[in-house]
Amino acid sequence: MNKQINNIWNHDMNTSSGNLNIHEDVDMIKLDNMKIIETIKLLTYRKKIFRMALLVILFLWLFMLTNEFKIQAQSNPKDINNLIFFLESIEIDPSLHVAYCQSIDCLNHPxxxxxxxxxxxCDISSCGTGCLRRWPDQSTYVPTGAGFKAPEYINGRNFGQDDAEKPCFVPDGLNGHPTIKGGPPYGTFLHDKYLELQVPDIxxxxxxxxxxxxCKPIDQTVTGDWSYFGQATSLLNHKVANNSLNLRISGTTSTVQLSTNNSVQLEQWQLIEIHRDDLDNLSCVINSQNVTNGIISRSGSxxxxxxxxxxxxxxxxxxYGEIAAFIIYDRTLNTTEREDVRNYxxxxxxxxxxxxxxxxxTNLKILPNPTTDNIVIDNSTGYKLDSLAIHDLNGREIMFVDLNLNSKLPIDISHLESAAYIITIKSGINKVSKLLLKN
Incomplete structure (x- = not known):
């Protein structure tokens, strides 16, 4: 490039009329030279950016792949110690576990x-898509008692129903996955639909x-209170009058209301959890919300x-509702393990x-509002409240009350200045904010 400039310069220096052309040519070449250099720089920069983008994409892909694997591995209930019973409907094989025969020969099988x-x-009249005969238990328990054991399973408790009245198999009961549905007896049969363990496996x-x-409970006002699971005097019961969970443990003399009023939502899928710690304290959680009805302690089996x-x-x-999964551990899971099961x-x-x-x-009211000194929380949500915070309109927190430690009502706010505030009430991951006027 410099040689070209020198040749032009020498040529034009030997011509009497080339002074103007010399400067124009030199300027043009310099401009072209700058454009080429800038183009090369731009291409080099873009190439670096492209390489960096590819590296970032590759890194993110590997990160997501690795973490997805870790999450799946960590959240599988079978990877948590002390699992003694594990049912999930996706493990049901209709060709192995669902009955469809409605002949007299099948009804009267010896x-x-x-x-x-x-x-x-299977009573196809009440279970049009089949009846569940067996639900595979994925625990490592090895049955010791007699009874039918499907040859494709080497572990797990003998669980199912061989009686004529079996629960219904619903192929797409929950987001495309099968569920099992209970129900009343049909015709001349004697008992409601249920599943049972062999006696040695209880x-x-x-x-x-x-x-x-x-599970998804349904309205059973006609039948009265009903049971989710149990064994004789041990049971988890649903109280129709207030849609709460009631628990009785063998060796205790009475049934205790375990969850708050209206904590169970009918016609909706929900994950119900019951935990007992090593001090015999009971807690109830529904869809990650603590709905325990006060402090409850029960020993016994x-x-x-x-x-x-x-x-x-x-x-x-x-x-009479539907169930998709049932998992039991013979120890209290910690917070992380519980969340792993939920996420799975x-x-x-x-x-x-x-x-x-x-x-x-709508279901949380602050009374009175406006107020001069005290407020009361009218809670008809069915959820246990965790905390209450009051902020001024600039977002600054003025007052905080831990409702787990201090549930005393009414709440004294007489020390606050007369103004408008935002009051926020929390329960687990849920929160509601309302305007509070202090006179």
Whole structure:
């Protein structure tokens, strides 16, 4: 490039009229030279950016892949110690576990316990898409008792129903996944639909425990109170009058209201959790919200042999809604482990997108408002309140009350200046904010 400039310069210096051309040519070449250099720089810069972008994309992809694997591995309930019972509907194989036969021969089969699935009776009139004969337990428990055990399973408790009245199999009950539905007896059959364990496989939880039940209860006002699961005098009961959960443990003399009024939402999928710690303190959580009805302590053995009911007697009303998963540990899971189970179930069934909550402004009232000294929280959400915070209109926190430690009502705000405030009430991940006027 410099040689070209020198040649032009020498040529024009030998011509009497080339002075103007010399400067114009030199300027043009310099301009072209600058453009070439800038173009090269721009291409080099873009190439570096492109390489960096590829590296970032590759890094993010590897990060997401690695973490997705870790999350799935960590959140699988089978990877958490002390798992003793694990049912999930996605493990049901319709060709192995669902009965469709409605012939008289199947109804009157002489050995329904040992009968193959093709010979298991199903009342198609009430269960049009089949009846569940067996629900595979994915725990590592090895059965010791007699009874039919499907050859494809080497572990797990013998769980299902060989009687004529079996729960219904619903192929797409929850976001495209199957569910199991209870119901009343049909025709001349004697008991509600339920599932049961073989007697040697009945679970006895004598110490701390954690139980998870993913279910959709329905309105059973006509039947009265009904049971989710249990074994005779041990049971989780639904009280129709106030849609609360009531628990009775063997060895105790009475049933205790475990969850707050209206904590159970009918016709909605929800994950119900019951935990007992090593001090015998009980807690109840529904869809990640603590709904425990005060401080409850119960010792004794929680026995579980039935799902949808607590006993096979005709006098016990079963749950008529649907169930997708049932998980039991014979120890109390810690906070991280509980969240792992929740996330796992939601990753499969995506039930959180279908659930709604009563925790809203309509069901939470601040009384009186306006006020001069005290306020009372009128809580009809069914959820236990965690905290209350008051902010001024600039967002500065003026007052905070931990409702877990101090549930005393009314709440004294007489020391606040006369002004407008924002009061925020929290329960778990939910919160409601309201305008409060202090006179």
């Amino acid at each position: 050995n329904t316990e040992q009968a193959l699935i093709a010979k298991q009776y 679970m006895t939880l004598s110490q701390d425990f954690s139980i998870f039940l993913l 929680m026995r579980i042999g039935y799902l949808f009911s607590n006993f096979k007697s005709t006098g016990n009303v079963a749950m 179930l939601n990753s499969i069934y995506d039930f959180r997108t279908l659930s709604t909550t009563n925790f809203n402004a």
